[in-house]
Amino acid sequence: MHKHKKTIFQLSLISLAVSGYASANQANLDTVEVQAQPTVNHTRNISNLRxxxxNRTDVNIGGGSVSAQYIxxxxxxxxxxxxVVDNTSTNTQQWYHQGRFQLDPSMVKSIKVDKGAGAASAGIGMTDGVIRAETVSAxxxxKNGNTFGARIGSEYNSNRGVNGSLSLYGQADNLDILLLGSWGNDKNYKAGRGYSDKVNTNSRVVNNTARRQGNYLAKFGYDLTEKHRIGASFRQETFYGNGQDRFEMIFNGRPVNANTTKRTYNLEYTGKDFGLVRDIQANAFYIDGRDQREDYQKDKxxxxxxHSKTETSGANLALTSELNNEHLLKYGVNLRKEQTSSQNSFGNIKGEQKSxxxxxxxxxxxxxxxxxxxxxxxYDHYTLDTAGKVDKKGAPIAGKKSVSDSKLNPSLGLIWDVTPNFALNAKLNYASRSPILASAYTVTDNRGSLDKARGLRFVDPNLKTEDARLAEVGFEWKYADFNVKGSVFEQRVKNFYQSKDSIISNAGTLxxxxxxxxxxxxxxxxxxxAGVAYADPKADFALSNDPLNVIPQGRQWSTGVSYKFAEPSLELGWLGRYAQSKEYQTGSGAKAETKKRIGYGxxxxxxxxxxxxxxxxxxxxxxxxxxxKFYxxxxxxxxxxxxxSPGREFKLGMNYSF
Incomplete structure (x- = not known):
């Protein structure tokens, strides 16, 4: 954290002005204080995204295995x-019946969450929020001037799991290198008291929650000078093992041996003091996602x-300039290209692509x-090419397969430091996004007939670009050892995308x-x-019951107490998470249904x-x-x-570094 004249500015600026690459967190202006990204506490063993x-009341993650954690x-x-991890991102996934995000916590240095429609620098398609992480480096x-070090950690979970990690890192002259590997072996865990399912009728074991993982990170950095640095990294996350084809479900209808792997290659450069440009950050990346499992058609x-595959390539350039030593200007460009394909008993089929x-x-x-x-x-521009639909013999059907559009979106924020310890803030952000590509798996998931593949789609001739508007006001108060902040918000999404009858169209307004x-x-x-968070989505179209787009939830609460002893060096703590029940409607007409989510603590x-x-x-x-608790x-x-979610778990872990 950089401290200057103001004592409260950093508390609110993060949510208003510093998104995307957050170059402003290096500001040395007299009137600006900016907070760096929250650093992950690696003194504790953390095994998954959940x-x-x-500790985030405003972020929720589903139950199930590491392959089924819907955020x-x-x-x-x-x-x-x-x-966004190290300024790399993809918006495409292999299979929508499993979680889209793969991130090993042992690799993470810092993480923060931006909520709702982003400001101008937030990046491509940031209409509803983004999780930003930075991986560790050598x-x-x-520490302490050492040129070589290592870190080892392991954890045992009484609820049928074990994991471990090993890191080696060093520095020679201007070169620094980190090599990190981690592994995990989770068997089907037990849920809380009173649970049973049709597969394990006499126990609390939850079917289809077993997964293994093997993750790797290689990261290299070289300081050209004190002001110029280049880097390269390779990151791989792999989830594998036996399970059911749809990892978000517990029944055992289609058992598979599935391997889902994501490999990320990244080149980056950072520099300072280029005349009018104070800071520059640039990177180019390639993300290769692959999923391999047995092929089913009509459940046989x-x-x-x-073999399902996604490919994403991209580049970013972020510049920061000071104006009259009083103001800060951030500007830049983002590029991204994505495509999918899949191969099974029907052959290799090219999916969709987007630039x-x-x-x-x-x-x-x-x-x-x-x-x-x-x-x-x-200003954002996109071009989407779908694969188009085919008949039962695989012959193309006439229809619109491509769409292209551009949007210009403003953002506005204001911070008023009423006193040195009390600030009010407000923001009005507009953002837009293009349609997400159909998951690669659905290109060949055709129920035994090519014309039923949901990944082969047309575009509605009247398709409009989805627009989001976020209006939010909040406050931050800091007094002695107290820190309190809060906000109220309203987000409107027009031209909400849907894929209905294998046609990309607009559903309405959310x-x-x-x-x-x-x-x-x-x-x-x-x-x-202590914390509380509540979001109440209302739509003029029928909501579905899937966890992909809109997830009505009850009010979320969190509480925590911890105490640190000096001798011995010991910390004790308690955390509580509570959800209130929630009723909502899905479907419409004869298919309308009232759903209820059960509250828990x-x-x-x-x-x-x-x-x-x-x-x-x-x-x-x-x-x-x-x-x-069964919940x-x-x-x-x-x-x-x-x-x-898992029942009671006793976890014992250790980590040592030198």
């Missing part, structure tokens, strides 16, 4: 939110393998000592209203936290002991879901075949 984001932000599902882990094995680019400029203007204005303008609040209190070694306790009184050796003991997260499909 645990990595457990939602303010009621928006995984097809509508993004994940420089982050080397064909004897072939199904996008965006240009943006965003200013942070200091208006005296109390006001800060942010203004932005973003309005989401809600509010959020957080409280932190730190008094010596005692820390208290779950409690965890944890102990972190540092035997050497240093943070390089940690022993962790956690009891999750201490009441052995289902609100961030997943709402029916009986959805896997419930």
């Amino acid at each position: 645990e990595l984001l457990a 939602s932000i303010r009621g928006a599902g995984q097809d509508r939110i993004g994940m 420089k982050d882990l080397l 094995l064909t004897g072939y393998q199904r 996008e680019y965006g240009l943006y400029a965003e200013g942070i203007w200091s208006l005296g000592k109390a006001l800060t204005l942010t203004t932005g303008l973003r 309005n989401t209203k809600g509010y959020e609040a957080e409280l932190d209190y730190q008094w010596n070694a005692l820390k208290l936290t 779950v409690h965890d306790i944890f102990v972190n002991w540092q035997p050497l009184n240093q943070d390089n050796f940690n022993v962790n003991f956690t009891v999750k879901n201490i009441g052995n 289902r997260s609100h961030s997943q499909r709402n029916n009986a075949v959805t896997p419930p």
Whole structure:
């Protein structure tokens, strides 16, 4: 965190002006204080995304295996939110019956969440929120002037799981290198008290929740000078093992041995002081996603393998300039191209492809000592080519297969530092996005007849680009050891996309209203936290029961208490997460149905002991879901075949570094 004249500005600027590449977090302006991304606490063993984001009341993650963790932000599902890791991103997935995001927490240095429609610098298609993460480097882990180090960690879970990781890192002159590997082996876990399913009728074991994983990160950096640095990285996340074809469900209708792998290649450059340009950040990347499993048609094995593939290539350029030593200007360009394909008993079929680019400029203007204005303008263009539909013999059918459009979107934010410890903020962001590509699996998932493949689609001739508008007002108050912040918001999405009868069209308008609040209190070694988040989506079209786009949820609450002892070096803590019940409508006409999500309350306790009184050796003991509660997260499909969350778990882990 960089501190200057103002003492409250950093609390609100993050949500208003610093999105996308967040170049402004290096600001050295007299009137600006900007907070860096929250750093992940690696003294604790964190094994999945659900645990990595457990302290976020405003982010929800579904139950099931690591292949079925559906993430939602303010009621928006995984097809509508993004994940940006080291400025690389893809908006395409292999199979929509499993989670879209693969990220190993042991690789993560820092993570933050932007909610709702993004500002101009947020990136391509950021209409509903984005999770931004940065992976660790050798420089982050080397300590006390050492040129070589290592970190090893492992954790045992009484609920049928074990995982571990090993990192090696070093620096020689201007070159630094990190090599990281991790693994996990989770068997079908047990749900809470009172659960049973049709597969395991005499136990609480949840079918189809077993997965293995093997993840790797290689990261290289070279300092050309003190102001110029180049880097290269390779990241791979792999989930594999036996399970049911649809990992978000527990029944055993189509068993497979599935391997889902994502490989990311990234080249980057950072520099400073190019005349008028104070900071420059550029990268080029390629993401290769692959899924391999047995091929089913009409729920029967064909004897072939199904190979589904996604490819994403892109580049980003972000520049920052100071104006009169009082203002900050961010500007840049984003490029991205995506395509899909799939091969099975019907042969190799090319799917959809899409090209996008965006240009943006965003200013942070200091208006005296109390006001800060942010203004932005973003231009986006996309071209989408679908595969088109075919008849039962595979012959093409006439129809519209391509669409192209451009949009210009403004963003506006205002921060008023009423006092040195109290600030008000407001923002009005407009954003747009192109249609998401059909998941690669659906290109050949044709129920035994080529004309039924849902990944072969047309485009409605009257298709309009989806537009989002976010209006939000909030406050931040800091007094002594208290920190309280909150906001109310309304987001409207016009021309909401749908894929109906294998045609991409507009469904209507979605309005989401809600509010959020957080409280932190730190008094010596005692820390208290509390939070509440609620988002209520309402549409003029029928909602579905899938977890991809809109997920109505009950009000979410969180509480936490922790205390750190100096001698011995020991931290004790308790976390609580609560969800209120929620009724909502799906379908329309004769298919209309009232759904209800059941509320729940779950409690965890944890102990972190540092035997050497240093943070390089940690022993962790956690009891999750201490009441052995049987419950289902609100961030997943709402029916009986959805896997419930894990029951009581005793976790023992350790990590050591030097």
